[in-house]
Amino acid sequence: MGIEARERRQPWILLAPALTSVTLLLFVPLAFIVVYSFWLRTATGADQVGFYLDNWQEALGDPFYRDILFSTLRIAAITTVVCAVMGYPAAYFIARSRGNKAILLLMLMLPFWISYIIRTMSWINILGVSGALNWLLQTLGIINEPIQMLYNETTVILGLVHFLLPFMILNVYVALEGIDISLEDAACSLGSTRWQSFLEVTLPLSLPGLAAGGLLCFVLSAGTYITPLVLGGPRDAMFANLVFEAVITQLNWPLGSALSLMLLAILGGLVLIYNHFLGMGQLMKGLG
């Protein structure tokens, strides 16, 4: 075997374990879900094998699913914007701080050491009727009766921001770290103010990081299930809750499969658009 042939083969040999894992753990189950989506649920809960388009017709044609999907995308968009507004200054502060960067980054990672569900449920102790905030407001004499703050769309968004903010900060931070700080100095030396140099130089150069963080926040929040369940009220279900309900409560795996593929297609489409315009490199840096 020639050296050239061996060199050509080497990357594939190195990639083989990862490709095998991805194929077995992602593509094969995905293929099962695709097949399932064309089956039917019988009255007893058993599945009827075959090729039926009923689930797809229902998932795509029923306004109930469409409305919840739009509501989910709206909540995901609001969450992403809030994360960007809150995350950018924090990332900027970390990137420009001297000496204590490692500690700040460690603090950013600390929440990941606690279970996501526990972090979400912690809001009940903070915002509940007998929670910390109501207690504080009553102790200070600002309110006489506890305020009902939990179980609405705002608390769902709050829980999502709490969960996703570190992802945004990390992505923006990586982008800001890659910008040569002397560019801002150069802009200032040419007559721009600090604010102008930020707007004209730093912000445009950090946009790929912001976009990568935005994509992550959007995709993760659009697929969330726990947060609306724990912090939402009766009307605050998101699309993933519909998938859960179809699969678990109604034992309708075929419809649940069609719904989950629908969400996957929309979010996958977003990732493809992002990749087309900005590439996945920035996202990988942020995740790394």
Place this chain on the structure above:
Amino acid sequence: MDNTKRYERLRERYLNGDLDRRKFLGLIGAAGLAYGVQTPFARQALAATEQVRFDGWGGVVSEAFRKYAFDPYTKKTGIKVVDGTFGGGDEYLSRVKASQPGEYNIAHLSGVFDYARYHNLGLSSVLNEDNIPNLKFVIPKLVDVFRAVTDGKLSCVPYDYGTTGLAYNRKYISDDEMKEKGAKILLDEKYKGKIAGWSDWRTRIWYASLQTGQDPNGATDMDAIWDAIRKHRDLSLKYWTSGAELMSLLAEEEIYVTEGWSGRIYALQEQGHDIGYMDPPNGFGWQECLFVIKGSPMEACEELLNFMLAPETSIAVAEGQNYPPALDPTKVDLGKKIPTLPAFDPKGTLEGLTFAKPDYWNGHEQEWSKMFGRIQKGY
């Protein structure tokens, strides 16, 4: 049939002249060979039953099982009991459906309708009742309803019963007001934002039936029921999804009134919370069973069931989980605490409780669970 009996029958046929000597010796030889070959594997298979998986409702119920049943059983038999939890029967059924045979063994199922669903999906086993002598202590009515579903055989043993009644905070709602309003209090505008309910479609439809003056096991005006469910949704702060959440919402005073599980409410009362509990007329009665899933190690499971049905274990678990045991009070002395539990029937006839009819509920399950799912989300 054991091997001794097989040999005796062969010998009898030989002595009767039905078998010639050569055939008799051949069959004895073949039986011996088969026994010799299978015994080591059979022993290994029996020895391989090192653990049994049990899934239940979690919280105080699981704690009671662990303390009073599983740990002593493991000590006695050496078989470990792995206990898991679930938030509801639907969720658990989905997990079982996705599993391999034998992965899940015993489940603490609620309601005969769940038992029927498992049976219809081909998940039922057949218990050897000879291995469960303590079954004789169980209230016959509770056993008979299960037998009716599985053609006279049993895949489970009844274990406890209780009710889903109305739970209310006495600080804000008086006992008199509850008596006056009954199930309709869940539709009272006065308590908007302080009402909750279980996110279970059956319970929602059952209570909507009571609120609209219909028979919970035979409603005729479903439109009125859906409207009542919508109204309840609009007045509710939240649909709770687990017993722990129910207790937390009431204890933290996030809500003042909801329907709730009798044992959980009793646990709250024991903790010192001033929570009242009332079963309205035709309130939701249910019975729970220990169901053995097809593919489980039957002998080990039967032994565990027999152990759990032993009066001393059953009473201890009942006192721990606050639900009356399925034991017949006319046959077993149930002690002092159990007669004080909500839903307890001292006669053992359970005539005062209304149970869900499996045919009625399972016949509408697909349509109603879907409809409720939509209403729950604002439709």
